[in-house]
Amino acid sequence: MSYKKILLCLDSDPQPSVFDGVVAVDAGVDHLFRHGGVTPEGVRDLVYGAMFTRGPADLKNTAVFIGGSNVEEDEKLLAKVRECFFGPMRVSVMLDSNGANTTAAAAVLCAMKHLKPSPFGRGQGEGALAGVAATVLAATGAVGRRVVRLLAREGANIHVASRQLGRAQQVCDSVKRTCEHAQLTAFESRNADSTQAAVDGASVVIAAGAPEAELLSDDLRRQCKSLKVAIDLNAVPPAGIGGVGPQDKAVERDGQICYGAIGVGGLKMRLHKAAIRRLFESNDAVLDAEEIFALGADL
Amino acid sequence: MSYKKILLCLDSDPQPSVFDGVVAVDAGVDHLFRHGGVTPEGVRDLVYGAMFTRGPADLKNTAVFIGGSNVEEDEKLLAKVRECFFGPMRVSVMLDSNGANTTAAAAVLCAMKHLKPSPFGRGQGEGALAGVAATVLAATGAVGRRVVRLLAREGANIHVASRQLGRAQQVCDSVKRTCEHAQLTAFESRNADSTQAAVDGASVVIAAGAPEAELLSDDLRRQCKSLKVAIDLNAVPPAGIGGVGPQDKAVERDGQICYGAIGVGGLKMRLHKAAIRRLFESNDAVLDAEEIFALGADL
Amino acid sequence: MSYKKILLCLDSDPQPSVFDGVVAVDAGVDHLFRHGGVTPEGVRDLVYGAMFTRGPADLKNTAVFIGGSNVEEDEKLLAKVRECFFGPMRVSVMLDSNGANTTAAAAVLCAMKHLKPSPFGRGQGEGALAGVAATVLAATGAVGRRVVRLLAREGANIHVASRQLGRAQQVCDSVKRTCEHAQLTAFESRNADSTQAAVDGASVVIAAGAPEAELLSDDLRRQCKSLKVAIDLNAVPPAGIGGVGPQDKAVERDGQICYGAIGVGGLKMRLHKAAIRRLFESNDAVLDAEEIFALGADL
Numbered sequence: 001m002s003y004k005k006i007l008l009c010l011d012s013d014p015q016p017s018v019f020d021g022v023v024a025v026d027a028g029v030d031h032l033f034r035h036g037g038v039t040p041e042g043v044r045d046l047v048y049g050a051m052f053t054r055g056p057a058d059l060k061n062t063a064v065f066i067g068g069s070n071v072e073e074d075e076k077l078l079a080k081v082r083e084c085f086f087g088p089m090r091v092s093v094m095l096d097s098n099g100a101n102t103t104a105a106a107a108v109l110c111a112m113k114h115l116k117p118s119p120f121g122r123g124q125g126e127g128a129l130a131g132v133a134a135t136v137l138a139a140t141g142a143v144g145r146r147v148v149r150l151l152a153r154e155g156a157n158i159h160v161a162s163r164q165l166g167r168a169q170q171v172c173d174s175v176k177r178t179c180e181h182a183q184l185t186a187f188e189s190r191n192a193d194s195t196q197a198a199v200d201g202a203s204v205v206i207a208a209g210a211p212e213a214e215l216l217s218d219d220l221r222r223q224c225k226s227l228k229v230a231i232d233l234n235a236v237p238p239a240g241i242g243g244v245g246p247q248d249k250a251v252e253r254d255g256q257i258c259y260g261a262i263g264v265g266g267l268k269m270r271l272h273k274a275a276i277r278r279l280f281e282s283n284d285a286v287l288d289a290e291e292i293f294a295l296g297a298d299l
Numbered sequence: 300m301s302y303k304k305i306l307l308c309l310d311s312d313p314q315p316s317v318f319d320g321v322v323a324v325d326a327g328v329d330h331l332f333r334h335g336g337v338t339p340e341g342v343r344d345l346v347y348g349a350m351f352t353r354g355p356a357d358l359k360n361t362a363v364f365i366g367g368s369n370v371e372e373d374e375k376l377l378a379k380v381r382e383c384f385f386g387p388m389r390v391s392v393m394l395d396s397n398g399a400n401t402t403a404a405a406a407v408l409c410a411m412k413h414l415k416p417s418p419f420g421r422g423q424g425e426g427a428l429a430g431v432a433a434t435v436l437a438a439t440g441a442v443g444r445r446v447v448r449l450l451a452r453e454g455a456n457i458h459v460a461s462r463q464l465g466r467a468q469q470v471c472d473s474v475k476r477t478c479e480h481a482q483l484t485a486f487e488s489r490n491a492d493s494t495q496a497a498v499d500g501a502s503v504v505i506a507a508g509a510p511e512a513e514l515l516s517d518d519l520r521r522q523c524k525s526l527k528v529a530i531d532l533n534a535v536p537p538a539g540i541g542g543v544g545p546q547d548k549a550v551e552r553d554g555q556i557c558y559g560a561i562g563v564g565g566l567k568m569r570l571h572k573a574a575i576r577r578l579f580e581s582n583d584a585v586l587d588a589e590e591i592f593a594l595g596a597d598l
Numbered sequence: 599m600s601y602k603k604i605l606l607c608l609d610s611d612p613q614p615s616v617f618d619g620v621v622a623v624d625a626g627v628d629h630l631f632r633h634g635g636v637t638p639e640g641v642r643d644l645v646y647g648a649m650f651t652r653g654p655a656d657l658k659n660t661a662v663f664i665g666g667s668n669v670e671e672d673e674k675l676l677a678k679v680r681e682c683f684f685g686p687m688r689v690s691v692m693l694d695s696n697g698a699n700t701t702a703a704a705a706v707l708c709a710m711k712h713l714k715p716s717p718f719g720r721g722q723g724e725g726a727l728a729g730v731a732a733t734v735l736a737a738t739g740a741v742g743r744r745v746v747r748l749l750a751r752e753g754a755n756i757h758v759a760s761r762q763l764g765r766a767q768q769v770c771d772s773v774k775r776t777c778e779h780a781q782l783t784a785f786e787s788r789n790a791d792s793t794q795a796a797v798d799g800a801s802v803v804i805a806a807g808a809p810e811a812e813l814l815s816d817d818l819r820r821q822c823k824s825l826k827v828a829i830d831l832n833a834v835p836p837a838g839i840g841g842v843g844p845q846d847k848a849v850e851r852d853g854q855i856c857y858g859a860i861g862v863g864g865l866k867m868r869l870h871k872a873a874i875r876r877l878f879e880s881n882d883a884v885l886d887a888e889e890i891f892a893l894g895a896d897l
Contacts, residue, residue, distance in 0.1 A: 006619075006620055015337070023352055025330050030623075317644045333631065
C-alpha cells in the first residue's frame with residue numbers, strides 16, 4: 001500500500017492559515033487536516049490521531065505543521081506536540097508561525113551569499129560568518145530573534161538592537177542560553193544617534209521590524225561605510241531601511257547589496273516547500289529555525 | 300510544475316456548506332480549504348494567503364468561493380475579498396450564497412427558452428426579453444432580487460411583487476441603480492386580488508418564495524390567460540404556484556409551460572459547476588448573478 | 599464522469615478526529631469534509647448538502663462518518679442523519695465514536711477465534727457463541743455495551759458486570775430491547791469477591807474499562823479455571839486484566855489465550871478500513887456495531 005501524505009496543520013488562530021495550506025499543497029502534500037483555534041490542551045488528542053493510525057514504518061507519511069500569527073503561543077503547541085512522542089512513535093513536525101522561521105533563514109542565507117568570515121573579526125567561531133559584524137534591527141520580534149539565533153550560530157558578532165535596551169538584552173540572554181559562544185551586544189535604536197551607534201562598523205544590517213516603521217533612514221544607511229549588505233524584511237511602505245525597495249534582490253545601491261522583503265521572498269518560499277518535503281522523508285524531523293536554515297544549503 | 304486547483308471556501312455560517320463543497324469537487328477542484336464562521340474582518344488574512352503564495356501567472360489555480368445562508372453577510376465578504384486585490388495580484392471569486400445566483404440564473408434561462416422579445420411590448424431594450432412582461436413573486440428575497448436583476452438586463456418589463464409594497468419598491472430602486480434602463484413596477488401581492496393584479500398581463504411568472512408558502516393559487520394561475528411560462532422555485536409542499544409540481548420541467552399544464560424547483564435544478568447544478576470551472580481559467584473573474592447567467596449561453 | 603469519494607465527517611467534539619481522518623484516507627477516501635462541534639440541530643443542513651448534490655445513482659460516492667469522544671451525543675447525530683433520508687435520497691453512514699464499534703467488534707471477533715458453541719450451555723440460540731459463558735467487565739461504557747450487544751447476538755450467556763449493579767442491570771434491559779433472546783445477568787464487580795463471582799464459570803472475559811483501572815487481578819484471572827480467553831481493551835498501564843500485556847495477541851498465559859489492546863488493534867484497524875470502504879459500495883448502508891462486526895467475516 002502506498003500512503004498518502006497527510007499534513008496535520010495546527011494553528012492557534014481561529015481560522016487556519018491559508019498561506020501555509022497553499023504552500024503545503026505546492027510541496028506535494030496529498031491531504032491537509034487544517035485545525036484552527038488549537039490550544040495546548042487540545043494538542044494531544046490531535047497528535048495521537050496522527051501517531052496511532054499508521055505503523056512506525058509508515059509514519060513518515062504523516063506530519064505536523066504548526067502555524068499561526070502568535071509565535072509564543074505556537075511554541076507552546078510545539079512543546080506539547082513533542083511531549084506526545086515516545087520511541088519510534090512520532091511524526092515529523094515543523095514550526096513556522098507567521099513565516100518567522102523561513103523568513104529569518106532566507107534573510108541570513110541571502111546575507112551569507114555576499115559575506116565571508118573575517119580574519120580580522122573578534123569572532124573565535126568557525127561559522128560561515130565568523131567575525132562578521134552584523135546588526136539586527138527590531139531584533140525582539142519573532143523574525144528578529146530567529147535572525148539573531150541563526151547569525152550567532154554562524155559565528156557573527158551581532159549588534160542586537162531594539163527601541164528598548166532591556167528587551168534587546170533579553171534577546172541576548174535568551175540566545176546565549178542555547179548558543180553559548182554567541183557574541184552578542186545589546187543596542188538601543190530609538191533615534192538617529194542610537195541607531196547610528198547600533199549599525200556602526202556592521203557589514204550587514206537586517207531590519208526585521210513591523211510594517212510601516214522606518215528603522216534605519218536612507219541617510220544613515222548611506223553614511224555607514226562599513227555596510228556591505230542591507231536587508232529589509234518589511235514589504236509595506238515606508239521601507240524599514242530607507243532607500244531599499246521591497247523588490248530589491250541583490251540590487252547594488254550606494255555600493256551596498258540590498259534586499260527587500262519580496263526579494264528575499266523567493267528563497268523563503270523555496271525553503272518553506274523544501275521543509276515541507278523534508279517532513280515526509282522520515283518520521284523524526286523537528287524543523288525549527290536552525291533546521292530550516294540548514295536545508296538552505298541544498299537549494 | 301503543475302499546480303493543483305485550490306478553492307478557498309468562505310462561509311458566514313458556523314459550518315461551511317457541504318453542498319458547495321461537493322459541487323466544487325465534482326467541478327474538478329483538487330483541494331478545498333473550507334472555512335466557516337468567516338467575518339468581514341477575517342477576510343483579508345485568508346485572501347492574502349491565497350494571493351501571495353503563487354506567482355501571478357499561476358494564480359488562476361487558486362480561487363475563492365463565498366457561500367452561506369445569509370446573502371447580505373456574504374455580500375460584505377465579497378466586498379472585502381475584492382478590496383484585497385491590486386494589479387495582477389488577485390484570484391477569481393464567486394458568490395453563490397444559498398445557491399441564490401445559480402438558482403436565479405437557471406430560472407431566467409429556463410424562462411428564456413420559451414419566450415422571445417415582444418414587438419408590442421413597452422420595452423425599448425435590446426435584450427432577449429425586450430418588452431416581455433414578467434412577474435416576480437417574493438421578489439425581495441435573495442433569489443427574487445437576483446431574478447429581477449437578470450430579467451431587467453434582458454429588457455423585460457417587470458412586475459416586482461412582495462407582500463409589502465414598500466419592500467417591493469426598495470428592490471425596484473436598488474435594481475435601477477445598477478441597471479438604469481430597467482422597467483420595474485412595484486406590486487403588492489398580499490391576497491388573491493392584489494396577486495391577480497401583479498400577474499395580470501404577464502407572459503412569465505417566477506415565484507421565488509420561502510418554502511411552505513403558496514404565492515399564486517392554482518385558480519389564479521389558470522385564469523391568467525397571458526401566462527405562457529410559470530416557474531416555481533420552492534421544492535417543499537405546498538407549491539409556491541398552485542398546480543406546478545417540483546419535478547416539472549417544461550411540463551405543459553393548462554397551456555402554460557411549467558417548471559418546478561427540481562425541474563430548474565438540473566440547469567442550476569450545471570451552471571454551478573460551469574462557474575467553478577470558469578474560476579480556474581483566469582485569475583480575474585468575479586462571478587455574481589450576471590456573470591453566472593452569462594455562462595448559461597455555453598451550456 | 600467518475601465521482602470522487604467524499605466522506606462527510608461529523609464530530610461532536612470541537613476539533614474533528616484526526617484518527618478517523620487518517621483511517622479514512624488510508625481506506626481510499628478522496629476528499630474529507632471534516633466538521634467539529636456538530637450539534638443535532640446542525641445535522642440536517644450538512645447532510646442535505648451530501649444528499650442533494652449528486653444523483654441517486656451516484657450517491658454511493660458520498661458518505662457520512664460520525665465520530666467523537668461522546669458516544670451518547672454521537673448517537674443523537676446518527677438519529678438526526680437518518681431522519682434526513684427518504685426513498686432513494688440517502689447516503690451511507692457509519693458511527694464509530696471513540697472507536698467504540700470497531701473496538702468492540704474486533705474484541706468479539708478475537709474471542710470467537712478460540713471458542714465454539716457449547717453443547718452443554720444454557721443457551722438456546724444458534725449463534726457462534728451459543729451457550730458460551732462470557733463476562734464483560736466495565737460493561738456500561740461505550741465499548742462495553744457494544745461488546746455485550748455483539749456477544750448477545752452470537753448467543754453467548756453473558757455476565758454483565760459493573761461497579762454498580764444498577765447500571766449493569768440497565769445495560770441488560772437496554773440490550774434485551776433489541777435482542778430479545780439475549781441471555782444476560784447483571785453482576786456487581788466492585789471488589790475481589792464480587793469480581794470473582796462475575797467471572798466464575800466464564801469461558802471468556804473482556805475488560806472494556808477506562809485507562810488506569812485494574813478490573814480483574816492477575817490472581818483472580820489465574821484462579822478462574824473455566825477461563826479460556828482473556829481480552830483487555832485498555833492500553834494504558836496498569837492493565838485492566840492483571841498479567842495481560844497490551845501487545846498480547848493470542849499469547850498463551852497460564853493456559854489462557856490473552857489479547858491486549860494493541861493485540862486487538864490490528865483487527866480493529868482492518869475493520870475500520872473495511873467499514874469505510876463498505877460505505878462507498880452502496881448509498882444505503884448504516885454501519886453501527888452489528889454491521890461492522892458482520893464485516894469481520896470477510897477479513
